[in-house]
Amino acid sequence: MSIGARARLNELLLIVITAIGLFAMVSSLAFVLQPEPSAPGLPEPSTNVIAAVAAPDIGEFARKGADLFARNCAHCHGDDARGDEGPSLYGLRKSDARITTIVMEGIKGEMPKFGSKFGDSDIQALIAYLRTLKE
Numbered sequence: 001m002s003i004g005a006r007a008r009l010n011e012l013l014l015i016v017i018t019a020i021g022l023f024a025m026v027s028s029l030a031f032v033l034q035p036e037p038s039a040p041g042l043p044e045p046s047t048n049v050i051a052a053v054a055a056p057d058i059g060e061f062a063r064k065g066a067d068l069f070a071r072n073c074a075h076c077h078g079d080d081a082r083g084d085e086g087p088s089l090y091g092l093r094k095s096d097a098r099i100t101t102i103v104m105e106g107i108k109g110e111m112p113k114f115g116s117k118f119g120d121s122d123i124q125a126l127i128a129y130l131r132t133l134k135e
């Protein structure tokens with residue numbers, strides 16, 4: 001390989017490494033800036049429409065669930081959980097354990113799994129929210 005070609009290769013390598021470094025920096029920053037799942041009972045300021053509308057009487061914990069719902073479930077189950085691509089979640093007759101399994105493991109070909117995304121307190125908050133949806 002000629003010296004010129006080698007120099008150009010080195011330059012290219014430097015650009016690639018810089019790009020990777022930048023990407024890593026930006027993604028770790030995005031990770032750090034992600035809202036931490038807060039402990040149960042700690043209010044989370046929310047700009048979400050559902051959470052804001054539902055806020056007065058469902059309690060802080062369920063409101064956190066409503067917020068999680070809006071961000072993760074609403075595009076299938078409807079903004080108001082009355083159903084869209086997925087079924088309405090009003091008046092669910094399933095146990096907490098069953099709902100937990102559905103959300104954590106998903107439903108093959110129908111609903112994604114959220115096991116790696118949600119912690120226990122997130123699931124509890126989601127269920128608290130779902131329990132406010134009475135027919």
Ligand code: HEC
Binds near residue numbers: 072074087103110126
């Ligand atoms: C990609 C679309 C999609 C997303 C996202 C989604 N779901 Fe579903 N969900 C479905 C579908 C479709 C079904 C019905 C599957 C079936 O009946 O076999 C379902 C079923 C359910 C059920 C069972 C309802 C019943 O009456 O049996 C629950 C509970 C549920 N989803 C909760 C959630 C929650 C909570 C979230 C967000 C964390 C969520 N889903 C996100 C599509 C989705």
